[in-house]
Amino acid sequence: MSTESKGPVATEIENRLRAALSPSxxxxxxxSESHRGHAGHNGSGESHFTVEVVAEAFAGKNRVARQRMVNHALAELLVERVHALAIKARAPGE
Incomplete structure (x- = not known):
């Protein structure tokens, strides 16, 4: 996956999820742009994200456990920089 057109926060999200979950x-x-004028949007962008992750680490885990794994990997960013995060987490084959 190319990170050339991604901003620094998106790139950091990718790096942290790769390190924590080794996704396939x-x-x-x-x-962020679709939230312009809403709470948490400060005009600088990179505040609202959706992540789609397929990882073997999610096998046998329920939705809440999967979301906790993603949130744990991104904990500092969620406090410091990311206002909203939608998570789509699946195990391979789902």
């Missing part, structure tokens, strides 16, 4: 597929989508 990952997409980090910056949804």
């Amino acid at each position: 597929h990952m997409a980090v989508i910056d949804d």
Whole structure:
């Protein structure tokens, strides 16, 4: 996955999820522009994201456990920089 067109926060999200989960597929989508004027949007972008992650680490885990794994990997960013995060977490084959 190329990070050339991604901002620094999206790139950091990708790096942290790769390190924590070794995903076979990952997409980090910056949804910030669609939240312009809403709470948490400060005009600088990179505040609202959707992550789609497919990882073997999710096998046998329920939705809440999967979301906790993603949130744990991104904990500092969620406090410091990311206002909203939508998570789509699946195990391979799902």
